[in-house]
Amino acid sequence: MAGAETVTLLKRLLYPFIDVAQVRPALAGYVRYIQDWRKYSSLEGSEPLRVSDAYPCVLDLSAATPIDAHYFYQDIWAFRAIHRSGVRRHVDVGSRAIYVGMLSAITRVVFVDIRPLIVDLEGYEACEGSILDLPFEDASVGSLSCLHVAEHIGLGRYGDPLDPEGTTKAARELARVVAPGGNLYFSVPVGRPRVAFNAHRIHAPEEVIDMFTGMRLVSFSAVDDHGAFHAEASPVEFNDAEYACGMFHFATR
Numbered sequence: 001m002a003g004a005e006t007v008t009l010l011k012r013l014l015y016p017f018i019d020v021a022q023v024r025p026a027l028a029g030y031v032r033y034i035q036d037w038r039k040y041s042s043l044e045g046s047e048p049l050r051v052s053d054a055y056p057c058v059l060d061l062s063a064a065t066p067i068d069a070h071y072f073y074q075d076i077w078a079f080r081a082i083h084r085s086g087v088r089r090h091v092d093v094g095s096r097a098i099y100v101g102m103l104s105a106i107t108r109v110v111f112v113d114i115r116p117l118i119v120d121l122e123g124y125e126a127c128e129g130s131i132l133d134l135p136f137e138d139a140s141v142g143s144l145s146c147l148h149v150a151e152h153i154g155l156g157r158y159g160d161p162l163d164p165e166g167t168t169k170a171a172r173e174l175a176r177v178v179a180p181g182g183n184l185y186f187s188v189p190v191g192r193p194r195v196a197f198n199a200h201r202i203h204a205p206e207e208v209i210d211m212f213t214g215m216r217l218v219s220f221s222a223v224d225d226h227g228a229f230h231a232e233a234s235p236v237e238f239n240d241a242e243y244a245c246g247m248f249h250f251a252t253r
Contacts, residue, residue, distance in 0.1 A: 008233050022059060030059025044200055069227035070189075070245040074147050075099040077221055077231075077247050078185040082107065085183065093131050093151035093174065100124070107143075114158065123174075131170045136177040139252075144178055144183040146170075148245070151200040156218040171211035175250075183214065184250040190222065191241030205235030214249040222246050 011020050033056050040046055062084070075096060082090055083106050085136065091110045092100050093103045097119075100111045104123035111117055112129040119126070131146065131153060154166020163169065178184050189202045196202065209217055221231045222238050223245040230237075238244045 010160055012017065013213070026058055029061065030056065031062070033058050060159045069223045069229070070187075071096060071149060073221075073223050073229040074187045074204075074247050075102075077229075078145050078147060078187075079103060079106075081183075081185060081249060082143060082145070085143060090143040090145070091136070091141045091177075093134065093144070093146040095145060095147040101148065114160070132160075132166075134177050135171055138176055139179045139182075141177045142179045142182045144174060144182065146174055147187045148189075149184070150174075150186070151188045155195070155198040155200070157198045168211050171208075175212050175214055178194055178215070178250075178252055180252050182252050183218070184212075185247070186212075186250060187245055189243055190238050190246035191225075191233075191244050202243060203246075205238050206250060208246060209235065212248075212250050214253065216253050218249040218251050220246065220248055 001139035014020055022157050029218065033190060037049060041049055075098075078095075079099065079102060087107055088105060089108045089110070091112065092103065093112045096116075097117050100109055100117065101121060102120070102126070104121055108123050108125070112127045112131075113196065114128070114130055116126045116128045127135060131149065149229045150167045150170040152166075153160060153170045156162050160166070171186075174184060174186065185220045186208075188208060190201055190205045190208065191202050193204050193207065194202050205222075220233055220235050221229070222233050222241075223229050224238070225242050226242055235246070237248060
């Protein structure tokens, strides 16, 4: 294993204990924090600062607003498509809570997850369920999304049973419930195929398309390894990506 690969692996292994990549900026942030504390305290009209009230935020100084490009672009991609479709009811399986909440502003949303999201929100309905056994009849859901979820299935990360075919089985179950004329908005990491146990799997784009053999690929978009969004892209262009995000709009044939 090369030196750079060893360092990267150590960072991943140590992350649950300390994010080693943040040590240097955190130290610099604390130096600035102490300097600002002293300066603020000396300003005319400043209220007394107490150590017991201290709440150091030392990692927020950046040249641009930080985002996670995968989640940022995929949520907007799906939201816009669902909004354009004009559906009155949409089902989401396991995607981000903020995305589901925003969807409830434009359509009625049923959110299915093994860990139910219990919130009091107009236009929203929580439904406990598994992506491997969705609580819907065959061909009964007209609009469905599942974003950055299926790559985790079968790895035990969320207490689910270990299963090497987890992503494929999840895809099969999603396809089962899509109604005639219905749409599925689906995303997973794409690129060089592998299992990053127990976080996620990365699939080649064609592999994902093959999981939905009974459905038609309407469009494909992606976020590349550098965080750039590519609308209406070609799936084959992302076969060699390291960790891209593939966004697949499927429809029933």
